[in-house]
Amino acid sequence: MRIEAGLKCWLTLVLLLSGHAVWAHGERNQEPFLRMRTAQFYDVHWTTEKIAVNENVVVSGRFRLFEDWPANLPQPDRVFLGNGTPGPVLARVESYINGAPAIQSGRLQLNRDYEFKTVLKGRIPGRHHVHPMVNVEGAGPLLGPGQWLDVTGDHRDFKLSLTTVDGTHIDNLETWGVDTVLRWEGFWILMALTFAGWWLRRPLLMTRLRALELGHEEALITRADRRFGAIFLVLTVLVVFGAATWTEQKYPRTIPLQAGQFRVEPLPREAQEIVVTVKRATYDVPGRSMKLNVTIHNPLDRPVQVGEFMTSNLRFVNHALPAAMARVAANYPADLLPRTGLTLPDATPIAPHETRSMLIEATDAVWETERLTSLLSDPDNRVGGLLFFYDAAGQRAIANVSGAIVPVFVGS
């Protein structure tokens, strides 16, 4: 009783101290190198923030597998498109990479972009944080940005209906065939208990050991035991064979689970890409500010401006650039949009073919709240992200940014 009361007290305290953001599900605990230098998600869009059980939400967008992929992680040779939610609260009914079904896993390429789309169906009511996610074999789940989704209704109404390739209509995949499975499980458990029971009803262990020591092991197995064993063996084989034949007849057309991999071409590359070289990157610990000293080469025939720095799903947007602001949807998760955005001491457009050294500052407490400052104690000490540029017509170009980062502990 006292323990229970104590627990309740602690829980209440934790609830009181926590904002709603604490209801996330561990994405902030991933090491910064996993979040900054693997899958860079952008243009992520959720069709709605509220659905009922059985209704769909579509999560779509793009991701780039970062060029400066951490050396300690396996390459993306087997990648699976999933969704990051707290448990099976949504059923993924469709998934695509570059328009091709992504039911299987497949190999993707580094430094290339992919377009994804997942259709998720409400299953368990509640308020859930929904992320797009790619799973890379050996590297684990790599999460995109998370959006809150309200699922209303009753879990008991959930239905996953489909029609198989041979025309069989399955009313609810959640319960389909479960009776048969339970019946067979029950049958085999009964068989096992009967077999074990036959032997267990005898005197055990010490008595048998004594008989063995005296050389009377023949007396331990009677004629009845042998007959029972033989009948049991024949019965087991007959049941297995009979059941297989019955199943074969009931479901004449079955397709084995597909163990192959899908193949998909990445999105086409830009003919000419803006090159960003990090000369010096520092993180000002007291000022909570990341400062990137970069050299930018613009190979295009039109001037461009820096519009956004994106890392670890955080979007530092240049508020002074309308083209960049236009890319931020009104319902985009506010916790991923640092309020001050991107600070550029020199924001003048970079002329065609110009190479410019410039300072890019991303200042916000979010570095702490998102626990990205632990990057400074990562053994490889590297920062990574994407820099988005826009020309006068609002056309976008994306560049990789990566380099070593040094902490600065004394404020300037």
Ligand SMILES: [Cu+2]
């Ligand atoms: Cu989340």
